[in-house]
Amino acid sequence: MIIKEGGTSTLKLPHDTSVLLYPDEKNIPGNRVEVNGLQALPLADGLCRIGLQFFRNSPREAEIALGLVRDPGDLLTVLLAGAGLPAAAGRLAGALRFMGRNADADRITETMRRAKHNVRESNPFEILLPTLGNSRERSPYAMRIQSMWAGWRNDVLSVFPSAPGLPKIPDEYLGRIDERYVADAYNSLSIEGYQVNDELIERVAKGNWNPEEDAKDKGDRDAMAARGYFRAFRDVKASIAAILSGENAGEVARKAHHHWYGELFAPSVTAGIVEPHQLAGYRSGPIFIRNSMHTPLPREALADAMETLFNLIAQEPEPAVRAVLGHHLFVFIHPYFDGNGRIGRFLMNAMLASGGYPWTIIRM
Numbered sequence: 001m002i003i004k005e006g007g008t009s010t011l012k013l014p015h016d017t018s019v020l021l022y023p024d025e026k027n028i029p030g031n032r033v034e035v036n037g038l039q040a041l042p043l044a045d046g047l048c049r050i051g052l053q054f055f056r057n058s059p060r061e062a063e064i065a066l067g068l069v070r071d072p073g074d075l076l077t078v079l080l081a082g083a084g085l086p087a088a089a090g091r092l093a094g095a096l097r098f099m100g101r102n103a104d105a106d107r108i109t110e111t112m113r114r115a116k117h118n119v120r121e122s123n124p125f126e127i128l129l130p131t132l133g134n135s136r137e138r139s140p141y142a143m144r145i146q147s148m149w150a151g152w153r154n155d156v157l158s159v160f161p162s163a164p165g166l167p168k169i170p171d172e173y174l175g176r177i178d179e180r181y182v183a184d185a186y187n188s189l190s191i192e193g194y195q196v197n198d199e200l201i202e203r204v205a206k207g208n209w210n211p212e213e214d215a216k217d218k219g220d221r222d223a224m225a226a227r228g229y230f231r232a233f234r235d236v237k238a239s240i241a242a243i244l245s246g247e248n249a250g251e252v253a254r255k256a257h258h259h260w261y262g263e264l265f266a267p268s269v270t271a272g273i274v275e276p277h278q279l280a281g282y283r284s285g286p287i288f289i290r291n292s293m294h295t296p297l298p299r300e301a302l303a304d305a306m307e308t309l310f311n312l313i314a315q316e317p318e319p320a321v322r323a324v325l326g327h328h329l330f331v332f333i334h335p336y337f338d339g340n341g342r343i344g345r346f347l348m349n350a351m352l353a354s355g356g357y358p359w360t361i362i363r364m
Contacts, residue, residue, distance in 0.1 A: 001019050001020065001021050001022075002022065002023075002024045002027060002028050003021050003022065003023050003024075004023065004025045004028060005023065005025075006021070006023060007023065008020070008021065008022045008023065009021050015293050017293075027049075029041050029042075029045055031045060043065060043068060043069065043074075044069065044074040044075050044077065044078050045078050046065070047065055047066065047069070047075060047092060048075060048078040048079055048085055048088045048092070049088070050062075052091065052124050055091070055095060055124035055125050055126075056124070056125070056126045059125055059126070059127045059131075060131065060144070060147045060148070060151065062095065062124075062125070063099065063130060063131060063132045063143075063147060064132070064140050064143045064144055064147060066092075066095055066096060066099060067099075067132055067135050067137065067140075067143050068138075068140055068143075072096070072104040072107050072108050073107075075089075075092055075108065076107075076108060076111050076112075079092075079108070079112060080111070080112070080115055084112070084115065084117050086112060086117040086118055086119050086120075087120075089108055089109070089112045089117065089119050090109075090119050090120045090121045090122055091122065091124045092108060093105040093106075093108040093109045093119065093121045094121045094122045094123040094124060095123065095124055095125060096108070097121070097123070098123045098125050098130060099130045099132065099133060099134060099135075100130065100133050100134035101134055105121070109121055131146070131147040131148075131150035131151045132146060132147050132150070137308075139301065139304035139305070139308075141297050141301035141304055141305045142304045142305055142307075142308040145305055145308045145309055145312070145329055145332075145333070146308060146312070148325075148329060148332075149312045149316075149321075149325055149329065152325060153316075153318070153321045153325065156318075156320055156321050156324045156325060157318060157320065157321065160320035160324070161320075163318070163319045163320060163355030163356055163357065164355065164356035164357065165355070165356045166244055166246075166354075166355075166356050167244065167356055170241065170244040170245070173240075173244065173353070173356075174237060174240065174241060174244075176358065176359065177237055177240070177359045178237075180359050180361060181201075181205070181230075181233060182198050182201050182202060183361055184233070184359065184361045185201045185205075185226065185229050185230065185233065186198065186201060186364075187361050187362060187363050187364045188229065188341075188342055188345055188361075188362070189201075189222075189225055189226060189229055189342075190364040191341060191362070191364055192225075192341055192342065194221070194222045194225045194226070195222050196222050196225070196226050200222065200223060200226055201226050201229075201230075204223055204226045204227040204230060205226075205227075205230040224267040224268050224271055224273070225267075227267040228263065228264045228265055228266060228267045228268065229264065229342065231263040231264070231266055231267070232260045232261075232263040232264040232342070232343075232346065233346075234263070235256070235259055235260050235263045236256075236260055236346045236349070236350060239252050239253065239256045239260075239350055240349075240350055240353045243350060243353055243354050244353065248314055249313065249314075249319075249322060249350065249351055249353075249354035250310055250311075250312075250313035250314025250315070250316070250322065251310075251314050252350070253310065253313060253326075253347055253350055253351070254310040254313075254314065257343060257347065258281060260343055260346055261279065261336060261339060261343055262279045264339050264342060264343065265278075265279055265338070265339065266279075278337070282299070282302045282303070282306065282335045282336060283299060283302070283335065283336055283337045284299060285299055285337075286298060286299065287334055287337060289334070294332070296332070296333060296334030297332075297333050297334070302333065302335050305333050305335075306333060306335055309326070309329050309330065309333065312325075312329075313326050313351065318355075319351060319352065319354045319355025319356075319357065320355065320357075322351035322354060322355075323348050323349075323351035323352045323354075323355070323357070324348075326347050326348065326351050327344050327345065327347055327348035327351075330343070330344045330347055331344040345362060348360070
């Protein structure tokens, strides 16, 4: 962080993080934007000021930032100001060409040379291939999802066993899912902090739970969670049946995941704890994860991010990638106020089924 007065110091922040404060009055920008209450450089100014190391240490962020530049004229306005920034121009032109934006790279080098600057184009990235390519996506959140998927899919394939393929007898596969229900529900609910046991899980699955007439059942948070899990599990199994019949796994999940969520919390609506409108769709505000440094995406980013995620799942040819990255990025986005972990694990198992892998229990 640039300051006008004082010496260089480090401001300690929670979670072993810090901010370096250093005086550099001559480089305090005249143009500024406000981001969450902080004075920051505009995007073009920031890209023209970052050095080679940023592209090497944070290639995903560099790709996303460049992807947000619609017109290289925004960069040239900064590059040509004052004495000019020919070294930065060479880096940015090389970076744009690496991302497949040849015309934009040519425009930067040609314009700088017309202005009598000696520009040496060089690619500042060390990664072998871009994760975004010549993307014109407008949402930085959607671009991050695309970049993470492209950057990690080969890592998944390098360690995951080959897919067995869709089962020849779907009913046998679905029967094996039922056999795992109690253990799956116990572990998935326990991960979320619910106090459940096999007896409770089996009781509510059989319908021996009546919150409308039994006050104890109405106030039993754990029983409601177990009943909701059973209803959602049943719905996910129906989605898997559609996948096993040959439907596109990503499109099935795109259409069904809100219904899984609704089933998960339907007992809480019946008990009067959750209002029906709370199950209408994605969350309407911010959310924070206890004991985590990750901040889920803001509400206004959810539609773009989730559309991108399901597009990637639907287009992905490898079931292992659909399962691992689908689960990870769903929870990274955290689209709901509650239930993200359970829905994420349901999504993972639906995608595992699309390759014939067995229903997998994540142990407590």
